[in-house]
Amino acid sequence: MTSPQDSPDAQHVVLGKLTSSYGVKGWLKVYSYTSPMEGILDYPEWWVRLDGRVAKYRLTQGRRHGKGLVASLDGVNDRDAAERLAGAEILLPKSALPKLPADEYYWHQLEGLEVVTAEGQALGRVAYLFETGANDVMVVRGAADGKERLLPFLPDEVILDVDLDAGRMTVAWDPDF
Template sequence: MSEWYKVGKIVNTHGVKGEIRVISSTDFADDRYAVGTKLMIQGENNKQQTVVVRHHRKHKNFDLLQLEGYHSINDVEPFKGSTLYVSEEYLEELEENEFYYHEIIGCTVVTEAEENLGKVKEIFETGANDVWVVQRAGGGKDLLLPYIEDVVKEIDIENKVIRIHLLEGLLE
């Protein structure tokens, strides 16, 4: 049985012809939502359903998907609020120093002095670089960490640890 990885959240329908509006949590939206790709939708009560992408396009900050066999707004309305997953069989080997979001989320972030800052809970794109949202170890306000060379010094996926250089003002 293959693993499934989160790639987005269905936030609404779009139009009347069965499109769904997705906020993606993947760097590779064009690959994840390519025509013919199987996705799993997990909704309320962890109910799961496998679907196949019929059409994909970008609209503003959303990915719009049409699924095979779903031709009207009434067909896709129940999917609102559900999470989208892709099977590991669709994941490609990445270049050195490239990572999938699911590999980064959950990693413990430590400073060069080995101070535990917390765990990465979310990633979002800003255009220039990704920003990692770190849930603080001792509670409090989340830390927003820019994924840039000056800050992120080492990523150890096997041990789920990210070592960073703490720039002045980053903790405020």
């Protein structure tokens, strides 16, 4: 699954961020939103967005470094060039993501879905998801009441149905909770 980061448009998902330069040869520190974090290094081409501009880079090398990651991008050969990319988002076309088995979803697919109870009562929309260790949790914001609900993403227990085409998720959840 990918992270709860906002997608820049309908065609891309944000996989991570270039945080700062690393060393003098143009390497960059990378904050990955993928799980596991090294998953971002599986994509050989990164679209990098900074200040509204997007440029495509080829990932030449990447590795774990301490608690994070570092990467080298083609054409970024010195510290100054790397520093100019600090703060940029790493994008990937959604079409480049691996296909998932049935009943598995990327977070970006769930964000924005209307959430209704099995009885048809609207709870709101999925604002974002986060990991807890035990299971993923959806933050559902009610449009009518403004209430924010935390629902565990537990298929067949809480999540009864996900219909991406209809933009709707049906849940077994008490609306008063």
